[in-house]
Amino acid sequence: MIRRWLPFVAGAGIVIWVTALVMLALTAEGPQRFGELYLAILLINVAGVVALLILIGGRLADFVRDWRKHVPGSRLRGRTLLMFGGLAIAPLLMVFTFSVLFLTRGIDGWFHAEVRQGLTDALGLSRAALDLRMREYLDRTLGIADRLAADSGVGLYFALDEELRNSDAEELIIASAGGQTVAYSRAGIQHALPEAPPEDLLMQLRQGRPHVSLQPAPGGGYQVRAATQLRESGGSRAHLVLIATYPVPQRLSDLAATVQQAYQQYGQLSYLREPLKAAFVLTLSLVLLMALLAAVYGALYFSERLVRPVQDLIAGTRAVAKGDFDTRLLRPSHDEIGYLVTSFNDMTKKLARAREEAERSQATVEAERAALAVILARLTSGVISLEPDLRVRVANQAAGVILGVDFEGAAGRPLAEVAAGHPLLAELHEVLQRHLESGDTEWREQVTLRTDSSRRELVCACTALPGDAGAQGLVLVFDEVTQLLQAQRQAAWGEVARRLAHEIRNPLTPIQLSAERMRRKLMRGLGAPEAELLERSTHTIVQQVEAMKQMVAAFSEYAKAPEMHISELDLSALVRQVADLYHAQDPRVAFGLSLDPKASLLEADPGRIRQLLNNLLTNSLEALDGQQNPVIMIETQRTGDQVALAVIDNGPGFQGGLLEQAFDPYVTSKPKGTGLGLAIVRRIVEEHGGTVEVDNAPQGGARVRILLPATAREARRAEGRREKA
Amino acid sequence: MRGRRWLMTFAVLLGTATACAAVAQEAERFEVRNAYVELVNGEWLLDVRLDVALAEAARQAFAEGVPLVLRLEIEASVERRLLPADEVVSMGRRWQLAYDAISERYVVTDVKAGTHVSHATQQEAFEALGRIGGTVIADTATLPEGRRFDMRVRATVEIGELPAAVRMLLFWRSWSRTTEWYAWQVRP
Numbered sequence: 087m088i089r090r091w092l093p094f095v096a097g098a099g100i101v102i103w104v105t106a107l108v109m110l111a112l113t114a115e116g117p118q119r120f121g122e123l124y125l126a127i128l129l130i131n132v133a134g135v136v137a138l139l140i141l142i143g144g145r146l147a148d149f150v151r152d153w154r155k156h157v158p159g160s161r162l163r164g165r166t167l168l169m170f171g172g173l174a175i176a177p178l179l180m181v182f183t184f185s186v187l188f189l190t191r192g193i194d195g196w197f198h199a200e201v202r203q204g205l206t207d208a209l210g211l212s213r214a215a216l217d218l219r220m221r222e223y224l225d226r227t228l229g230i231a232d233r234l235a236a237d238s239g240v241g242l243y244f245a246l247d248e249e250l251r252n253s254d255a256e257e258l259i260i261a262s263a264g265g266q267t268v269a270y271s272r273a274g275i276q277h278a279l280p281e282a283p284p285e286d287l288l289m290q291l292r293q294g295r296p297h298v299s300l301q302p303a304p305g306g307g308y309q310v311r312a313a314t315q316l317r318e319s320g321g322s323r324a325h326l327v328l329i330a331t332y333p334v335p336q337r338l339s340d341l342a343a344t345v346q347q348a349y350q351q352y353g354q355l356s357y358l359r360e361p362l363k364a365a366f367v368l369t370l371s372l373v374l375l376m377a378l379l380a381a382v383y384g385a386l387y388f389s390e391r392l393v394r395p396v397q398d399l400i401a402g403t404r405a406v407a408k409g410d411f412d413t414r415l416l417r418p419s420h421d422e423i424g425y426l427v428t429s430f431n432d433m434t435k436k437l438a439r440a441r442e443e444a445e446r447s448q449a450t451v452e453a454e455r456a457a458l459a460v461i462l463a464r465l466t467s468g469v470i471s472l473e474p475d476l477r478v479r480v481a482n483q484a485a486g487v488i489l490g491v492d493f494e495g496a497a498g499r500p501l502a503e504v505a506a507g508h509p510l511l512a513e514l515h516e517v518l519q520r521h522l523e524s525g526d527t528e529w530r531e532q533v534t535l536r537t538d539s540s541r542r543e544l545v546c547a548c549t550a551l552p553g554d555a556g557a558q559g560l561v562l563v564f565d566e567v568t569q570l571l572q573a574q575r576q577a578a579w580g581e582v583a584r585r586l587a588h589e590i591r592n593p594l595t596p597i598q599l600s601a602e603r604m605r606r607k608l609m610r611g612l613g614a615p616e617a618e619l620l621e622r623s624t625h626t627i628v629q630q631v632e633a634m635k636q637m638v639a640a641f642s643e644y645a646k647a648p649e650m651h652i653s654e655l656d657l658s659a660l661v662r663q664v665a666d667l668y669h670a671q672d673p674r675v676a677f678g679l680s681l682d683p684k685a686s687l688l689e690a691d692p693g694r695i696r697q698l699l700n701n702l703l704t705n706s707l708e709a710l711d712g713q714q715n716p717v718i719m720i721e722t723q724r725t726g727d728q729v730a731l732a733v734i735d736n737g738p739g740f741q742g743g744l745l746e747q748a749f750d751p752y753v754t755s756k757p758k759g760t761g762l763g764l765a766i767v768r769r770i771v772e773e774h775g776g777t778v779e780v781d782n783a784p785q786g787g788a789r790v791r792i793l794l795p796a797t798a799r800e801a802r803r804a805e806g807r808r809e810k811a
Numbered sequence: 812m813r814g815r816r817w818l819m820t821f822a823v824l825l826g827t828a829t830a831c832a833a834v835a836q837e838a839e840r841f842e843v844r845n846a847y848v849e850l851v852n853g854e855w856l857l858d859v860r861l862d863v864a865l866a867e868a869a870r871q872a873f874a875e876g877v878p879l880v881l882r883l884e885i886e887a888s889v890e891r892r893l894l895p896a897d898e899v900v901s902m903g904r905r906w907q908l909a910y911d912a913i914s915e916r917y918v919v920t921d922v923k924a925g926t927h928v929s930h931a932t933q934q935e936a937f938e939a940l941g942r943i944g945g946t947v948i949a950d951t952a953t954l955p956e957g958r959r960f961d962m963r964v965r966a967t968v969e970i971g972e973l974p975a976a977v978r979m980l981l982f983w984r985s986w987s988r989t990t991e992w993y994a995w996q997v998r999p
Contacts (some may be wrong), residue, residue, distance in 0.1 A: 353877060
């Protein structure tokens with residue numbers, strides 16, 4: 087409401103102020119005019135100054151508050167304010183200086199020495215002209231006094247009237263020396279007694295000197311008063327005086343009055359000269375103050391108007407920077423600022439559209455990424471995505487399982503750093519590095535990763551991710567084929583065993599029978615040396631055939647897969663039973679049992695588990711042959727749904743490359759071993775759905791660790807898979 | 812010791828200032844010496860005597876041609892029971908003292924009556940200005956003869972016939988003096 091009326095109020099104020107200025111200009115006509123207008127000028131300017139001070143105070147308070155709060159645009163507004171203020175104030179001060187100069191010079195011009203001298207000369211001239219008249223009237227008065235000297239009594243009064251008629255006097259008075267009127271004659275109607283003569287006149291006459299003076303007339307103008315003593319005639323009229331009053335001619339009186347008036351006015355002006363100058367300067371200063379305040383207010387107002395669109399733009403830009411693309415600014419004008427605001431609005435519209443599209447694209451990408459993450463998580467193949475500088479971008483769960491690395495939190499870290507402490511990944515990193523050094527980014531290779539305790543066969547494929555600016559990284563996909571290869575090898579060896587059993591077992595019996603028959607038929611016809619030779623040779627043949635039969639039987643045992651009979655068994659009891667049996671067989675070997683009661687209950691084929699324990703303990707006993715203080719540790723432990731079984735001896739352990747091929751048939755370090763013991767162990771474990779690992783114990787000796795499902799579910803699945811195979 | 816010297820210096824300065832102020836007071840004097848009313852032919856006539864000794868500023872302004880103005884404020888009131896006094900007379904008179912450069916005389920003009928009297932010297936003129944007599948303030952209809960009433964008069968002398976605005980603006984140059992109210996009671 088106030089803002090709506092503000093322009094009208096401001097306009098009215100400007101009109102009044104301009105009027106005051108015009109009035110101020112009119113005061114230069116003189117002090118009288120100044121006096122008439124000054125109060126109005128003063129009030130208008132004081133009111134204007136007060137109003138402007140209030141307005142400026144309000145705007146300055148706003149400005150200072152914005153400045154302290156570092157409101158955008160306040161600095162620019164400050165500079166604009168200084169510029170506007172400087173531009174307005176400098177010319178105003180200049181105009182003020184020159185105005186004061188002109189005013190003071192103008193007022194001084196009223197009091198030129200020539201003017202004063204002219205007035206003084208005019209005054210002197212008037213006096214000189216009147217002095218002539220005064221002397222003339224004095225002579226006439228003296229003549230009247232001489233003529234009246236001869237009269238006395240009533241004749242004196244008649245003579246006085248006669249003299250009045252014959253002269254230019256308007257009044258003739260005969261008074262005593264004390265001033266009391268004795269007789270008088272006056273021209274025209276006589277209303278009242280004449281006034282008593284003034285004391286100075288009587289004093290002069292008492293001194294014997296005639297008196298003449300110029301007097302201001304009651305009705306304006308002047309009159310001449312002349313007086314003299316009447317001469318004595320017989321002593322009766324002693325101390326009488328004649329006072330005559332003559333009018334000054336109208337023309338001369340008017341001129342003298344004009345000179346007197348001018349002289350008086352000039353005196354007043356002279357008296358008011360300095361105060362008037364000060365008053366003008368004060369008034370001008372007030373006007374200047376108002377103009378300055380108006381300039382300051384104008385500077386505040388226009389700087390605010392000029393900066394406001396810029397402030398809006400800054401605020402809008404900040405809002406955009408914070409992500410608020412819905413910001414729209416009102417177009418303040420049709421100038422360049424307006425064009426800028428329109429451009430800003432267009433920009434925010436486009437940005438809003440672009441953001442919507444980006445959000446849609448990002449949502450799509452996020453959905454695809456989530457789907458990819460699910461796919462990657464479900465993949466059994468390991469996938470590692472790398473940045474061009476071999477920082478881990480993403481790795482799926484299978485990669486971590488295969489390589490034994492927890493990739494949680496590995497994103498963004500160098501692959502070499504993540505591989506520290508993880509030998510499998512470190513080895514894979516070396517393979518990758520080797521290919522990259524040779525410039526090979528697209529490769530496929532079967533990689534064998536070895537650790538102290540295990541070996542992993544991986545089929546790796548590496549490919550570069552395409553990008554606009556060259557390769558955007560690498561993707562490494564790998565599958566563990568260790569068990570697959572072992573299974574293939576095992577199947578091949580099983581086939582070999584079956585063939586051996588079939589092809590070798592058949593001729594062994596005829597060979598053995600033939601050798602025995604040959605010994606029996608030929609023994610009697612030979613001499614002692616030849617008989618002994620025959621006996622030794624046939625014995626060797628039979629013995630070797632027997633050994634070959636045992637070997638064929640072992641192969642047959644390995645090759646055949648009898649039906650499993652799953653039942654609940656007490657693993658602890660079985661371990662103690664087998665251990666006691668073997669301890670009895672070789673008492674020098676100490677058996678240490680650490681059996682977890684929770685691991686006692688196991689669903690498995692008791693015969694196969696017994697065979698598994700037999701094979702492991704046989705291997706251990708054979709390895710401990712000749713060993714000082716031989717010890718075999720058997721440990722069981724329940725871990726979740728699995729039962730762990732470990733057999734550890736303090737023998738020499740697995741030597742060299744045997745560790746990697748410990749489960750392969752015919753791999754043995756013993757001279758009489760068939761190399762099928764651990765192969766059969768592995769097959770039994772796998773038939774039960776478990777896993778087996780071999781390594782060397784930290785304190786020395788071989789260690790076989792077996793994990794079996796506590797229930798028969800896995801065993802049945804494994805049997806199903808085998809039957810299908 | 813030093814404190815006593817300062818005290819003495821202060822006392823001397825204070826004494827000097829007081830003496831100067833006293834001299835200034837003595838040089839300038841403007842007051843109502845006496846006043847009275849008398850009933851003549853059914854009219855109450857006022858007679859006032861003033862001591863007029865103007866300051867140098869006023870004399871200088873007068874010498875430069877600025878007239879002096881004497882204003883006399885006259886009030887008469889009748890007391891009433893249980894009510895404020897009834898102001899039956901409230902009037903003012905003005906006289907102007909100006910120097911006539913042609914006749915070289917000092918002219919005292921009764922502004923209301925339009926009459927004037929000239930004097931040869933400034934002193935005579937001031938003395939004449941201080942003698943105010945025969946001023947009619949009321950008749951018996953307004954102020955009955957047998958009634959008791961209160962009178963008071965006050966005089967103001969100021970420089971020239973300056974416009975009000977100029978007088979306000981030139982407050983540091985304008986000069987005026989006003990006497991205290993001179994009050995007395997008129998009894999039958």
